[in-house]
Amino acid sequence: MEHPHSHTLHADRPPCPWHNGALHACHHFACAILDALPAQVVVLGLDGTILAINEAWRNFARDNTGHLGCAEIGSNYLAVCRATTGDDADCANRACTGIEQVLAGEAPSFELEYACHTPSQQRWFSMSVTPLRSGTAGVVIAHSDITERRQHEARLRIAAIAFESTEGMMVTDANSNIVQVNQAFTNITGYASDEVIGRRPNMLSSGRHDAAFYQAMHKAVATSGTWEGEIWNRRKNGEIYPERLHIAAVRDEDGRTTHYVAALTDITLSKAANDEIKNLAFYDPLTRLPNRRLLMDRLRQVLAASALNGNYGALMFIDLDNFKTLNDTLGHNTGDLLLQQVASRLRTCLRQADTVARLGGDEFVVLIDGMSRHALEAAAQTEALGSKILATLNQPYQLGPHHCHSTPSIGATLFHDQQRQHPDELLMQADIAMYQAKQAGRNGMRFFDQRMQDTLSARAQLENELRTAFDHQQFELYYQGQVDADGRATGAEALIRWIKPDGASISPAQFIPLAEETGLILLLGDWVLEQACRQLRDWQHDAATRELVLSINVSAKQFRQPDFCARVRSAIERYGIVPARLKLELTEGLLLDNIEDTIASMTALKALGIKFSLDDFGTGYSSLQYLKRLPLDQLKIDQSFVRDLASDPNDQAIVLTIIAMARSLRLDVIAEGVETQAQRQLLAELGCDAYQGYLYSRPQPLPAFQSWLAEASPAATACA
Numbered sequence: 001m002e003h004p005h006s007h008t009l010h011a012d013r014p015p016c017p018w019h020n021g022a023l024h025a026c027h028h029f030a031c032a033i034l035d036a037l038p039a040q041v042v043v044l045g046l047d048g049t050i051l052a053i054n055e056a057w058r059n060f061a062r063d064n065t066g067h068l069g070c071a072e073i074g075s076n077y078l079a080v081c082r083a084t085t086g087d088d089a090d091c092a093n094r095a096c097t098g099i100e101q102v103l104a105g106e107a108p109s110f111e112l113e114y115a116c117h118t119p120s121q122q123r124w125f126s127m128s129v130t131p132l133r134s135g136t137a138g139v140v141i142a143h144s145d146i147t148e149r150r151q152h153e154a155r156l157r158i159a160a161i162a163f164e165s166t167e168g169m170m171v172t173d174a175n176s177n178i179v180q181v182n183q184a185f186t187n188i189t190g191y192a193s194d195e196v197i198g199r200r201p202n203m204l205s206s207g208r209h210d211a212a213f214y215q216a217m218h219k220a221v222a223t224s225g226t227w228e229g230e231i232w233n234r235r236k237n238g239e240i241y242p243e244r245l246h247i248a249a250v251r252d253e254d255g256r257t258t259h260y261v262a263a264l265t266d267i268t269l270s271k272a273a274n275d276e277i278k279n280l281a282f283y284d285p286l287t288r289l290p291n292r293r294l295l296m297d298r299l300r301q302v303l304a305a306s307a308l309n310g311n312y313g314a315l316m317f318i319d320l321d322n323f324k325t326l327n328d329t330l331g332h333n334t335g336d337l338l339l340q341q342v343a344s345r346l347r348t349c350l351r352q353a354d355t356v357a358r359l360g361g362d363e364f365v366v367l368i369d370g371m372s373r374h375a376l377e378a379a380a381q382t383e384a385l386g387s388k389i390l391a392t393l394n395q396p397y398q399l400g401p402h403h404c405h406s407t408p409s410i411g412a413t414l415f416h417d418q419q420r421q422h423p424d425e426l427l428m429q430a431d432i433a434m435y436q437a438k439q440a441g442r443n444g445m446r447f448f449d450q451r452m453q454d455t456l457s458a459r460a461q462l463e464n465e466l467r468t469a470f471d472h473q474q475f476e477l478y479y480q481g482q483v484d485a486d487g488r489a490t491g492a493e494a495l496i497r498w499i500k501p502d503g504a505s506i507s508p509a510q511f512i513p514l515a516e517e518t519g520l521i522l523l524l525g526d527w528v529l530e531q532a533c534r535q536l537r538d539w540q541h542d543a544a545t546r547e548l549v550l551s552i553n554v555s556a557k558q559f560r561q562p563d564f565c566a567r568v569r570s571a572i573e574r575y576g577i578v579p580a581r582l583k584l585e586l587t588e589g590l591l592l593d594n595i596e597d598t599i600a601s602m603t604a605l606k607a608l609g610i611k612f613s614l615d616d617f618g619t620g621y622s623s624l625q626y627l628k629r630l631p632l633d634q635l636k637i638d639q640s641f642v643r644d645l646a647s648d649p650n651d652q653a654i655v656l657t658i659i660a661m662a663r664s665l666r667l668d669v670i671a672e673g674v675e676t677q678a679q680r681q682l683l684a685e686l687g688c689d690a691y692q693g694y695l696y697s698r699p700q701p702l703p704a705f706q707s708w709l710a711e712a713s714p715a716a717t718a719c720a
């Protein structure tokens with residue numbers, strides 16, 4: 001039977017050298033086989049002459065003219081190859097040498113794989129040379145395009161290198177049996193590949209995740225083909241560790257899953273670092289309690305929850321009493337120990353869901369939610385918890401070698417949905433209440449109330465205004481005359497007034513305490529001293545007023561300044577005044593606070609010639625013992641004893657005692673707040689011979705005071 005292609009073969013081909021009789025059928029059959037082969041085949045005679053070629057070779061030679069071959073039967077393959085130049089010359093040369101060796105019987109066969117570069121791509125070919133075994137001398141060259149095989153091999157090599165990356169890799173089959181793992185997997189899990197192959201990935205389960213977790217993971221892989229997330233696994237040594245896991249399903253052309261590839265990274269270190277960063281951002285490093293940021297975050301959540309459930313919550317501000325003293329006397333390490341112990345005691349007082357935070361220093365905040373829906377009940381619950389905290393924190397502390405006692409002051413505020421409060425506002429309320437607890441004697445608890453806040457807000461506003469008052473020169477000195485037994489002016493007390501832009505005069509009783517607290521009193525005191533000295537200088541230039549003594553009030557803070565004496569001296573010298581005309585009014589509290597320092601400062605000032613008056617005398621606890629050590633010049637009977645002098649025999653007795661005391665100490669006496677003739681009369685009868693009060697003159701601006709002076713002392717009028 002003739003081969004279907006035999007005609008074509010014969011038609012296309014030059015005459016075959018074996019085309020002679022008996023061999024013809026055999027040759028024809030061989031040619032048909034050769035043409036059916038996908039490889040390009042050429043048969044060479046001993047001298048390299050082409051004896052036969054197949055269809056594939058002919059096509060190949062046509063498409064790759066000049067490339068390692070020629071299509072012509074009868075032409076010399078070796079000669080053509082040897083003539084090859086350019087990039088392929090070396091390859092052609094090696095091919096020729098190989099072929100010649102096989103032809104010469106020096107090699108049983110020869111194989112060559114080579115690349116062929118075209119402008120658009122690189123293709124790979126293989127050439128195998130085998131001797132003819134038919135008795136005819138020559139070789140068969142089989143030549144084929146192996147580009148795809150080469151590319152596939154390259155892909156496999158890349159995959160193998162990628163597989164051996166620093167990421168752990170695990171491949172399972174479709175039934176989740178592990179088929180391959182890499183070295184990084186072994187490094188991470190501790191399992192060598194032969195310990196895991198054939199087993200299932202759940203051998204790594206830590207037990208930390210529930211069934212739902214794994215179900216969700218499997219569902220994601222089944223539907224989307226991938227899953228990525230963090231998971232806790234267990235190493236061979238039993239240690240549980242966190243890893244980042246990425247699972248991808250490998251699907252065949254029909255979409256059937258054949259394998260699963262898992263890439264895993266041990267994130268123990270980065271997780272620890274992350275946790276640490278999180279800790280630093282949200283926790284106080286000393287006590288490990290939440291910090292202000294986390295507290296405010298939770299407070300916002302609790303407020304939102306309260307809006308839904310209508311329950312009250314409470315915020316408690318806890319400040320340790322005298323913590324600064326403990327820190328200063330026993331050192332910061334001991335202070336830190338106390339804070340740590342307070343933190344752990346506070347935790348024991350609370351439920352798991354409650355929050356205790358440290359804001360810094362010795363300030364702690366407790367946040368409780370889910371209390372009663374009724375205000376009174378919630379307040380009672382808060383109070384009970386506050387009592388528990390007070391009792392717990394009152395227990396003695398062992399701080400290293402020191403056995404200590406510490407007490408807290410607690411401020412609490414309640415909140416619930418309707419009030420729509422801001423977290424900062426709530427914290428401020430609890431803080432204010434804590435201050436109330438401090439003011440009330442410490443070691444106690446107070447609830448916030450609105451009136452307190454209003455007072456504090458007004459105070460804050462006053463403080464602001466007070467600061468600007470300086471810049472805008474809103475202060476003025478008023479003068480209140482002082483007279484002797486005959487009603488003649490002997491001097492005055494300078495009393496400060498704050499005149500607001502609208503003309504309103506603010507009493508010092510309103511702003512002096514605030515100025516004391518804020519330290520503004522120092523500026524204020526300097527200003528008064530300056531004004532008083534200037535005024536004395538002016539009076540000194542006038543014979544009628546030259547003898548007048550001007551008293552000024554000196555606050556404790558001002559007096560305690562280390563350079564107070566130097567400041568007074570400087571003012572005296574700058575204005576060139578007679579020091580004895582300046583009288584400093586001090587209060588009992590100031591004098592007795594630190595008696596030794598007081599005596600030293602007073603003595604230094606006294607040496608300059610300054611006079612001293614003890615203001616508000618009788619309201620404090622001065623003992624004669626102290627008084628006699630102080631270089632005083634005058635006692636001032638407080639107006640509270642003068643007010644009811646006519647009707648209250650007790651006041652009369654006190655005034656009498658003060659006067660007797662002053663005499664025994666050889667001090668002058670002056671009564672303040674003298675408003676009526678009756679009071680003046682009684683004071684005179686009791687032995688007081690100097691007076692100050694509305695009966696004579698109100699505190700008034702300088703021009704008005706000068707007019708009064710003219711009346712109170714005719715001599716002054718003449719010269720004023």
Ligand SMILES: Nc1nc2c(ncn2[C@@H]2O[C@@H]3COP(=O)(O)O[C@H]4[C@@H](O)[C@H](n5cnc6c(=O)[nH]c(N)nc65)O[C@@H]4COP(=O)(O)O[C@H]3[C@H]2O)c(=O)[nH]1
Binds near residue numbers: 480525554585672694
């Ligand atoms: N009801 C009544 N009151 C009378 C009478 N006579 C005088 N007063 C008032 O009694 C206060 C006497 O001043 P103080 O005891 O030193 O008490 C002063 C003094 O402690 C302080 N202060 C006033 N000016 C200064 C100052 O420049 N520096 C300092 N540190 N404190 C000052 O403010 C306090 C209050 O001063 P003011 O409001 O001016 O009140 C003055 C005065 O206006 C009277 O007959 N009846």
